[in-house]
Amino acid sequence: MASCACPTEHGRTAIDGYDPAARVKALEQVLVEKGYVDRAALDVIVETYAREVGPMNGAKVVARAWIDADFRTRLLEDGTAAAAELGFGGRGGEHLVIVENTPKLHNLIVCTLCSCYPWPLLGLPPVWYKSPPYRSRAVIEPRAVLRDFGVNLPETTAIRVWDSTAETRYLVLPLRPEGSEDLSEDRLASLVTREAMIGTGLALAPAVAAI
Amino acid sequence: MNGAQDLGGAMGFGPVRPEKDEPVFHASWEERALALTLAAGALGEWSIDEGRYARESLHPALYLNASYYEIWLRALERLLREKALLDEKELDGGQVTSPPAPTRLPRLTPEGARRLMAMGTPYRRQPSAPARFAVGSRVRAKVINPRGHTRLPRYARGKEGVVERVHGAHVFPDASARGESQPVWLYTVAFSARELWGEGADPALTVSIEAFEPYLERCEPKS
Numbered sequence: 001m002a003s004c005a006c007p008t009e010h011g012r013t014a015i016d017g018y019d020p021a022a023r024v025k026a027l028e029q030v031l032v033e034k035g036y037v038d039r040a041a042l043d044v045i046v047e048t049y050a051r052e053v054g055p056m057n058g059a060k061v062v063a064r065a066w067i068d069a070d071f072r073t074r075l076l077e078d079g080t081a082a083a084a085e086l087g088f089g090g091r092g093g094e095h096l097v098i099v100e101n102t103p104k105l106h107n108l109i110v111c112t113l114c115s116c117y118p119w120p121l122l123g124l125p126p127v128w129y130k131s132p133p134y135r136s137r138a139v140i141e142p143r144a145v146l147r148d149f150g151v152n153l154p155e156t157t158a159i160r161v162w163d164s165t166a167e168t169r170y171l172v173l174p175l176r177p178e179g180s181e182d183l184s185e186d187r188l189a190s191l192v193t194r195e196a197m198i199g200t201g202l203a204l205a206p207a208v209a210a211i
Numbered sequence: 212m213n214g215a216q217d218l219g220g221a222m223g224f225g226p227v228r229p230e231k232d233e234p235v236f237h238a239s240w241e242e243r244a245l246a247l248t249l250a251a252g253a254l255g256e257w258s259i260d261e262g263r264y265a266r267e268s269l270h271p272a273l274y275l276n277a278s279y280y281e282i283w284l285r286a287l288e289r290l291l292r293e294k295a296l297l298d299e300k301e302l303d304g305g306q307v308t309s310p311p312a313p314t315r316l317p318r319l320t321p322e323g324a325r326r327l328m329a330m331g332t333p334y335r336r337q338p339s340a341p342a343r344f345a346v347g348s349r350v351r352a353k354v355i356n357p358r359g360h361t362r363l364p365r366y367a368r369g370k371e372g373v374v375e376r377v378h379g380a381h382v383f384p385d386a387s388a389r390g391e392s393q394p395v396w397l398y399t400v401a402f403s404a405r406e407l408w409g410e411g412a413d414p415a416l417t418v419s420i421e422a423f424e425p426y427l428e429r430c431e432p433k434s
Contacts, residue, residue, distance in 0.1 A: 040320075
């Protein structure tokens with residue numbers, strides 16, 4: 001894709017001539033013909049992740065935690081059970097752990113070994129999350145990674161990186177931005193970006209979100 | 212295995228480049244690669260850990276050059292061949308040349324797919340022994356270099372840390388990737404950046420991994 005900012009991911013040719021678009025088309029044909037897969041089931045899977053599951057789910061969880069102290073306590077205690085209260089859970093989020101930012105501590109989520117990510121709350125991971133630059137650097141120079149996202153934390157802010165090396169899946173509960181005291185739950189959710197819930201960003205200031 | 216997937220602490224890959232307004236998929240073949248991987252996986256012929264092992268077994272030059280869904284697709288082809296669901300001619304030619312093989316689970320229906328997405332497949336199991344470690348235990352990640360699948364990243368091997376959370380007994384990926392079932396205790400173990408990266412490390416950085424009990428040994432307090 002010419003418009004894409006990730007040159008190692010798209011628009012390049014495999015060194016052995018492998019053509020994924022042609023291979024996947026032929027593979028689907030053979031798997032359907034042999035009765036191993038049902039095309040309608042494939043469509044359900046694609047629809048689920050293209051439309052129904054995404055960062056808007058996680059944003060609702062965060063907004064609820066900001067306005068409901070009891071929910072926040074339950075969320076930090078047992079992320080899976082608390083997310084289920086809002087109807088979120090399932091594949092790629094069987095064991096959810098939510099970690100809380102404070103003025104002195106910033107959390108960052110990575111999977112150095114593959115692409116583990118809390119699917120029911122954030123949907124499928126973006127390309128950068130799955131790519132070598134993020135996976136290699138997040139654990140050794142997270143402050144520099146944050147600067148790639150335009151986030152400059154004071155040197156005195158402690159950073160905690162969670163490498164998701166098991167089926168436990170992490171989500172960051174970001175700090176509630178100043179000036180958001182009077183906002184509704186829906187408006188609060190609109191301040192919560194995917195990056196804020198991975199830890200590569202902060203929740204938006206209300207004025208920024210309104211633009 | 213010490214494959215190209217084990218990237219923590221590697222250098223030279225350049226900056227992280229977030230894509231503005233990134234779409235969920237960048238091409239329609241990516242949608243099909245994802246859906247085929249999940250639907251074929253639902254036949255029960257391999258575990259998620261065998262799937263990961265198939266991806267990390269790709270030649271490092273291929274792994275690092277491929278887009279993520281290309282890695283998934285190459286691994287899916289390998290698993291289908293290894294489990295004898297498809298043969299080489301079918302993979303290369305796109306034509307059916309052999310009868311279907313029996314599978315452990317039936318073909319995924321649309322309703323089954325909805326259920327699979329909504330319910331997931333929990334990995335917590337009944338423990339077969341008490342936990343060896345507790346919150347606060349000082350532990351060392353073992354130095355191991357298994358040829359098979361492991362979830363202990365190289366950067367943590369031999370390093371001392373502290374158990375911070377106990378997650379119960381979970382499916383052990385190293386065994387599951389061999390088709391064996393062996394639930395073991397799972398912990399979050401936190402390491403100081405100084406312990407992991409040595410001199411010059413960020414003094415305000417702590418990194419944790421999710422460590423299965425067989426990866427860990429008790430660490431005697433330093434005298």
